[in-house]
Amino acid sequence: MATINIANLTFTHKGDYDGSTAYVKNDVVYYSTNGNAYIAKQGTTGNVPTNGTYWSQFAAGSGGIWNAGLSLGSAGQAVKVNSGGNALEFGTISSDFVRLGTATASSSANIDFDGLFTSDYNIYKIFFHNVVHSSQSADMYIRFMQGGSAITSSTYNYHVNQEGYNDGGINSAGVTGAYPSNSDSKIRLNGDGILTTANYHASGMVEIYHPLEATAYKCVIGKVHHFTASKCLLSNFFGRNQTTSALSGIQFLPQAGNMTSGKFYLYGMKSS
16 A cells, blocks of 8 residues: 655645745745746745746636735725736725715704815715705705805805606696796705605705816706605706805705704716
């Protein structure tokens, strides 16, 4: 019966290949130059893994999986292919659409996203849902912010178009409407503003473009969906403010009272 040396059946992970390390038979290394793993045939120092006298290929295209020395990375990072396309590494996954801020309404007079506009993004979207107001028939409004404060002067213009469905049918009495203003202290987002109790809530989206632009008026567009016990309504709006100065943020507020609940999410979108 043949004698088997158990030591010959084992191997030892040694991480990235290092030309200064003394390797022994059955050591396994990861070679980043080609992304392969190799196992030593005999003791060797300074002989690269592609040297067939000292090494045999252990796994092709392992891309770092055999790299026992791969660091864990930091919170929020993910494993990705490196810039050379020949190994794995931990890093931050870049995106052209990034969430920059989150806010929750709870007896809130206003929700502010301030100091989050940067040159990294030219387009911003704010999504909100389940927004409820404490005051009956309190419409939703927004204001622009500069230097940490809301612009409250009567320099806003807006137009809201609303359509909806109630028990009487599509666009039946009291559902459809247009709401223009040429001089207001804020921008109205919706038409029929019954947003009280858990059954009367609003969800929607606001878009703002180039808020740091310093040569043109600032404009927003968006839509709001809300419903009551008997109505389902959709409002599309457009608004602007007659300022050519850069904006620092945007503020959401009810016509009266507070916002008793609701979630808000600000995203930035790269345009290049």
